[in-house]
Amino acid sequence: MxxxxxxxxxxxxxxxxxxxxxxxxxxxxxxxxxxxxxxxxxxxxxxxxxxxxxxxxxxxxxxxxxxxxxxxxxxxxxxxxxxxxxxxxxxxxxxxxxxxxxxxxxxxxxxxxxxxxQKQSTLKVILKDISNIFVPMIPAFVGTGIVAGIAAILTNLVTAGSINGATWQQYIDVMNILKNGMFGYLVIYTGINAAQVFKATPTLGGVIGAVVMLTGMNPEAPLKNLFTGQALSPGQGGILGVIFAVWLLSLVEKRLHKIIPDSIDIIVTPTLSLIIIGLIEIFFIMPLAGFISDGMVGGINWVLNVGGAFSGFILGTFFLPMVMFGLHQILTPIHVQMINETGQTMLLPILAMAGAGQVGAAIALWVRCKKDKELTEMIKGALPVGILGIGEPLIYGVTLPLGRPFITACIGGGIGGAVVGLVGNIGAIAIGPSGVALIPLIANGRWWGYVLGLIAAYVGGFLATYFFGIPKEQLEKNTLAETTEDIIVKPTSQVKEVSLTSIANGVAHTLEEVSDPVFQEKMMGDGYFIDPSDSHIYSPVDGTITTVFPTKHAIGITTTNGLDVLIHMGIDTVNLDGKPFDVKVTQGQKVKQGDLLARVDLEQIKEAKKETSMIVVLTNMDDIDTFVLTKTGTVTHTDHLLNVKMRLSVK
The missing domain is CATH 3.30.1360.60 (Glucose permease domain IIB)
Known part of the structure; x- marks a missing residue:
């Protein structure tokens, strides 16, 4: 074992x-x-x-x-x-x-x-909840992130004049539509998942997430920031603001469920919950984020005035925390003003280093924690889009839930920002994504300085995380996976081909077409199935009968080179107690390809309202080098349907 x-x-x-x-x-x-x-x-x-x-x-x-x-x-x-x-x-x-x-x-x-x-720190609990909120979104992050990265590169090439906008713009628009299906409504998805984590109503959580978009607000009479008197901006409060608001929602809902009579609970509880939390979110959480953002503007202006490597380090280090609170939106008018006055924004290339630091940190986690399959799989999915400048999968799926790697990743971003600031005069001619996708927008041929910054951020994030950013429990988990492993000399391999014939006369189909979800999703392995035209079931291979199930509905055969073949006669026929099946072989018996294995009463199966699909599954797919289904449609039991290359281990 x-x-x-x-x-x-x-x-x-x-x-x-x-x-x-x-x-x-x-x-x-x-x-x-x-x-x-x-x-x-x-x-x-x-x-x-x-x-x-x-x-x-x-x-x-x-x-x-x-x-x-x-x-x-x-x-x-x-x-x-x-x-x-x-x-x-x-x-x-x-x-x-x-x-x-x-x-x-x-x-x-x-x-x-x-x-x-055992004591659980508040920070660990919070980070665990954040992880549970965002991990289910990783596939969508990865898919839309790659689409967004491609769209960003094409957009930047159009802006730089390298490709024709008339030719490419429609393709870019389609990819942006796909991308915005995720990122445009990320606060809603976050609200729904947060509600599931905090045991609130998921749809109410989605509504609370959507509140920060301020949809429906009259632009001529916008809601005011209670701290500054300025108009609220959509997105203030950001993702963490939504999570906090949904946590409050869960508390309010639980309390109302206890005090509201059951007869009116379905009406009163959701209504009051939305009103209470919505008001808190609009008039407290969002204004608080706005108040913080105003202070951040002053800090950014001061840092920009100082200039050089110091400015680059500060901005590169603290940009991702700003993104998490939705405060990065305040930088857009600064970028626009810089481009209008000087033809470029020197702020954007520095801030882009923050995402590069995340990439370096993720690679370090991959190297140090390679035995943690769940973590490494997420990193493999999130890295490509992170390199293209889409940082959410790495932030919310990898570094932030672990805590310490997020901090060391920010330090890596600071190192990259310091390099960009030190080289100086590196600007972007338009607002675009970060990562390698920003390279076409770097002005005055100084893309080399930007690339140098990216490399510094990658290396800085990697080294900071490798030596200081791996959580103790993560190291212990990886060490436990590595210890007690025996040194195994892997055998050399030979490949041998096996050809499988049809198990019956009838119509052959791919396994994806079978109605049973276990076989359809290939949980047991790959293969094919036959809609039989008669009652005879034949052996598809030479081999030994390893299993005849007591209810006679399934037979297992193993070939001399180790291919395991499962023949499953009918769908959900285990409950028929073997009555439709007349099995002609016994366990341990040698059979040849084409030998009769069983006769099946198809009408009896149909009368029991079961399907007569005769399924062949190869259950040891890990030992198979290649698998090709060569024929479908009408077949006889002598037709060859499968070509399989087995990988044979030899000492």
Whole structure:
């Protein structure tokens, strides 16, 4: 058993933990690949938690809760689960807790109590919540970020006169529309996710997020900043302002739910919550951000007057905190004024270094924490868009949730800003994104100084994070993953081809077309399926019968070079107790390609309102070098459908 693999008991216990405990289970059976559970209360099931358990390949929420474990192992897990409950497979669980469950629950309670004694700092709690808010948005950040980066490069090339705007502008507009679908409404998505984290109503959280956009405000009579008397600007308060407002929303909602009668709760609670939090957000949170922004303007002007490397370091270091509070909007008129007066803004290239520092920090995290697969996967997705100047995925998905790397990344940005300030006279001829996408807009051929700053920020962020920015708990997590690993000499490999024929006469389809989501999403592996025209099922390969399932609906074959083939006859036919299946082979029997494996009563399957799709899945895809489905449509059982190149390990 590998270090990260759970024992049968641990896996079984974790499954119980995420379905509401043994007391929520009526019975357990299993098929060729899945543990099938009949439950009392489906609301107690934590689907995301189940899917995250090591060893669980997927979950199907159907009439029965189906937990995909895989052939061979599923029967062991199901047996362990019913043994823990003191019943047999298919037998109804007793209402009273078994002694073993009582012991397990007591142990779990003690573990949770011990965990509760451990002190959690307020900062760690806040950072964890921020992570939970933004991690679900990472795929959208990455996709729209890449689109935005491409659009930015094209826009800058048009502005610089390097490409024709008449030819490219429509493509740029389409990409900007796609990009703005995410970034234009980021405050709304943040509000929804924050509400889910803080246990508020998600749609109300979205509304609170949208409030900072000030949609519907009369521009001729704008709302006033209570601190300065100036008009409020859309976006003041920023992302963190939205998170704070939604946290307040969760408190107000919980309180109102307790005091408002149930008969009018659905009307009164959301109305009062929106009014109370909306007023606080508009007349306190946003004005407070505006008040801070005014002070920041004075600070920026002072820093600009000082000039040189010092200015560059200060501006490069503190720009990202400004972005988080939505204060970067105050810089737009400064950029515009600089361009109008001098033809360039020397502020933008300095501020662009902040994102470069994030890139360097992320690379350092990748190097130091390479065993943390979840973190490294997020970094791999966020790095390309970070290099293109879209920093949100790196900020909210990687550095900010970890705390210390965000600070060292800001220092890296300061180092890059100091280099740009030291070189001097590096300006952009228009307002655009940062990162490498800004290079075409650098004025007077001084792009080399900007690139030098980017490199300095990358290196500065990397070094600061590598030596000082890795949190202690992250290092311990990575060290734990590295220790106790045996030195394994990887075998050399040979590749051998295997050709699979059709298992039946009929119509062949790709696996994506099958109705069962487990096979459709290839949780068990890739393959094909046949809509059969007759009852005969044939072996697609030479090999040994490794499994004939008790309900006869599934057969496993292993070839001499280790290819594992699963033949699944019909969809959800495990409940038919083997009646439609006349299996002609036994476990351990040698078979040749084209040998008859079974006869299937197709009409009996149809009468049971089940589908007759005959599925072939290769369950050890990690051992497969290439996989090609060569034919679909009408086939006979002698037609070759799959070409597979197996990777054979030899000593």
């Amino acid at each position: 590998s270090k990260n693999e759970l024992s049968l008991n641990e896996l079984s216990q974790q499954i119980y933990n995420h379905v509401g405990g043994m007391k929520n289970v009526i019975s357990i059976v299993h098929c060729m690949t899945r543990v099938r559970m009949t439950l009392k209360n489906r609301d107690l099931v934590d689907l995301d938690g189940l899917k995250a358990i090591p060893g669980v390949l997927g979950v199907v929420d159907d009439e029965q809760l189906q937990i995909i474990i895989g052939p061979g192992k599923v029967n062991k897990v199901a047996k362990e689960m019913v043994d823990m409950a003191g019943v047999d497979l298919g037998e109804t669980f007793p209402e009273a807790h078994s002694g073993k469950e009582m012991v397990n629950e007591k142990a779990r309670e003690m573990k949770e109590a011990q965990k509760a004694k």
